[in-house]
Every structure is written in C-alpha cells, then in structure tokens.
Amino acid sequence: MKGQIEEEDIMCIVCQDVPSNAHTSQCCGCVLCEECSVLTISGSKTCPHCRNQNPKFEKNMYLIKLINKFPVICKYECGHVSQVSDIKNHYKSCPKKIYTCSNCEYQGKKQDFFNHITSTHKDEVIHYFDKSQEQSSTPSKTVYTIDPLQEVKNSRGNVCQIGKTSKFFCGKNVGHKCNTCDGQCGPNDGCNCPPCMELDLKYRNLIGKQALINAEGKVAFLANGSFYCGTFNQDYGKCGKIGYKCRYCTSLTSDFPYYKHLLQSDNKNV
Template sequence: MEGSKVEKEDIICIICHCIPNKAYTSQCCGIVSCYTCVQNMKQNKLLTCPNCRNKQPNFQLNMYLQKLINKFPVPCKFDCGLILQICEMPSHEKQCPQKFIQCRLCEFKGNKELFIDHATQIHEDQILKLLEFNSYPQFSNQIDVLQEIKNAAGNICNIGITSKFYCGKSAGFKCTICTGVCGPMNGCNCVNCMELDIKYRKLDKGALVNGEGRISYFKNGSFYCGLKSADSRLCGKDYTCRHCISLIGDIPYYKRLFQ
C-alpha cells in the first residue's frame, strides 16, 4: 500500500475473502482477517495462522487499516449502480430502492416496490386483519415490521392476526383449541414466542397473552382476561373464556414465564 491508496487484495479477509467491517492483522505475518473470522478461529480452537502456520498469530485490531478500509469504494450489494465508500454504505443500504425485503408469510423476496405489490395482491386478507381497528392490546415497544425478529430458540417469528408472535414450529404441547403448532397466524404459541409477547408488551410477572391475543392475568390458580361475552358476562368475574381455560391447562408449560 502506498500512502492512502488501497487495493482490494490488500484488505480482504484471508479466510472469508470479504472486506472487513473490523480489520484485524496478525503479528506473525501481517495477514488481514475480519472480526467474525477471528472469533470463529478462537471458538473452534484453531490456534495457528492460516497463512504462515505460526502457532501464536496474535490477531489485533488495526485502526489505521480500518481507516483506510472505510474510504475504500464499493458497489451497493443491492445492484442499484451506486458506488460509495464503505463508511457511507450502511446508511445508503437502509434506504436503497433496490433493497431486498423477505416476506414473512411466504418465500417471496424483492425490492420495496415489488414487495408492496406482492403484499397487497397475495396477502390482502392478512394485511386487512392486521391494520383494521380491533380490541387487541397494542405493543408497548414499537416494532419495525421489516426487521427480522427471532425468539430464544433462534426461530424467525411473525406477528399473527392476534398481535401475538408465532414461529410456525411445534408448540411443544397440544391444548383443547389448537393443533400443537405455534401459529402460524393465530392460536397458541410456543414458550419462546410467548416470551416475546411478554417482552414487547412489557408485562409484569403473573400475566400471559392468550390465544385470542388478550392479556390474561393469573389469580387464584386460574387465568382471566376480562373479555366481555355476547351476553355481557366478563371473563374473570362471571365465567372463564375458552382461551383462558386453555392457558390454565398449559400452566406447566408456561410456568417459568409468569411465576
């Protein structure tokens, strides 16, 4: 490298062949590696240098190299035709008109314009159910609907028509009103998705979200949500609705979340 001039072959990670977002260099032979690959080497106990086979390569963060990398011009990964410095690329990629968006309800992937057409044509019913006014409790935390949300098991979750989280995997149990599957759009959910329900509604201990999407409180060995029936009875005062009855049967499964 001469001055601040940088060639791609001088800065790519020797392991993954990508331009590092955090550049590390080895003290043994000066090879470049990214943060992720250095961490993977440590976790897999690969203690020799992948280039010179030194048994103590000692990778360290190279701030000078990182400053040069930040000025390196790269094309947008969404093929919009724009070429920017690496340090400018993250803000552009958030707004890039060619950015790919993955549909959570199917396998479609496309840019914003194509995604909107797909959503309104293929998933019209689901969109209407999510956007129309209903009595389901709203989230206490604002959720970016384009952000990928995973539960504690690492499964990607969707928000169903009841405003509950669902991953589409096995719920781990089968109650009287569901099929034993977490979602995909309504009904009971697995313990890890229920944990997200509690987190995003900022619920205190002693509360879960039933299969209807209503906050249900545990009291005297039972759950009650306050649902008003067609004949004006209240769940918890005059009767127990079927969704809260379902939660009662699932107490052993959800126990760690509300006690």
C-alpha cells in the first residue's frame, strides 16, 4: 500500500489533516474532509484548489476505505502507530494525551491536568459537583419565564410557538437561507428570524453574553469571529476544540450578519 499512496495525496486541502470522512470535488478531484467541504459551500463558495465557482463535493467511499487503512503516528508522540479508523480510540487512552483547561487554557497530561483543576480551580470544581449549594435568590437581571396560557409575541408582533429544538418560530420569512433551513422561520426546526432569535436569548437569559442559539437549539458562544456550541461529535470531538466546528455552528457563523445587532450592547429591543 505504501507504494500506492503517500500521505500528502490524501491530506485535506483546507485543514491539511488526514480526513476521516473524505470528500472529493467534481471539478478537479481535490480532497477535503466533510467539515471543510461544508464550510467551503456555506462560506467562500469557491473550490479551494481550482477556484471553480459553486463547487460540488461528494463522499468518496473508495478513498475513505483506503484512508482507513493508512498508518498514522500518534499526535501525542507516544510512538503508537495505527490505522486512521482506529487512531481515535487510541487517543482516548493515550498515556501522553494532552488535556486543555477550558478556564485558562492550561495544558498537561492527565494527572498534571487533574492536579491543576483541583488546585487552581478548586472553587469552580466544588461549585460544579456540590448539589447542596443554593442558587442565588437575587438574579442580576430579570429572569423571563413562559406562561403557557399567554401568547408569546416577538418584537414584530408575530405570535410565536416553540419548535422541537426549543427555539421560537413565527412561521414568517427568516430573511436568509442556508444549509440548515429552508428560509422559513419554523414551524418546527431550522433557523429562525432575528425577532424570534431575540426571544431565544431573552427567555434563556443570554442577553449581553455574546451568544446565539444555533439551528439545533444549542447555545453557541462567539469566539474569534465564529460560533461554537461545545457539542461532542464521536468522529471530530467537541465543537470549538482543535479547529472543529459542527454544521449548525458553521451555518450560524455564516448567518451572523442577520443576527449581529442582537449582540450589540445598545440593543433597544430587549
């Protein structure tokens, strides 16, 4: 097999990593991982290799099978070598795996990481695991609750319902169309219009917290110009870690101009 294929031949042309779910372009045959192909379609809409407009990418099952047999060296430098299809299982138990602290970005191996969070972030750990703690009786901002007997209207005066993703929908035109919606605000799922997104933030007490709700109904926080929800994917890991962004946050990032005014501190509609 080594005589048939080299690592550079199967690298994703965008992220320069070995793709676990390879796609190829119809225009020039360049290789991309699934997430980068989705990002390309929703973002630049131009093939990253030949610059063809509105490229189409298809899952390449032959290449996927070939890649899954390709030997990969552990990125944590423990010396372990396995096939692409098995390397993620190895990473879960690798003795040299590096953990990253979500509070201060400290990095270290498992025992060092544990010592770090139980010393540096002792109060946060206690707060997270202690069920006996009472929640504050005096919230810093008004807490909005939903009365099932009352109609809920958005800032345009449209009556709204809660869809299966726990987002508000009024059934009107969203104002844009992407790969997670059909351009309509509901009625069950997908993207919602800015006034309904405003209700999402209001009733989840997220006003002023630089966050929006993606089409899956997850809270996604803005960081470095992109949204990340932290949802775990079995193949790619956590949305927001090591460059991975789920398809819902990818769409939300591209749709940000429609919702940007909701994150402004001088927003008068909330």
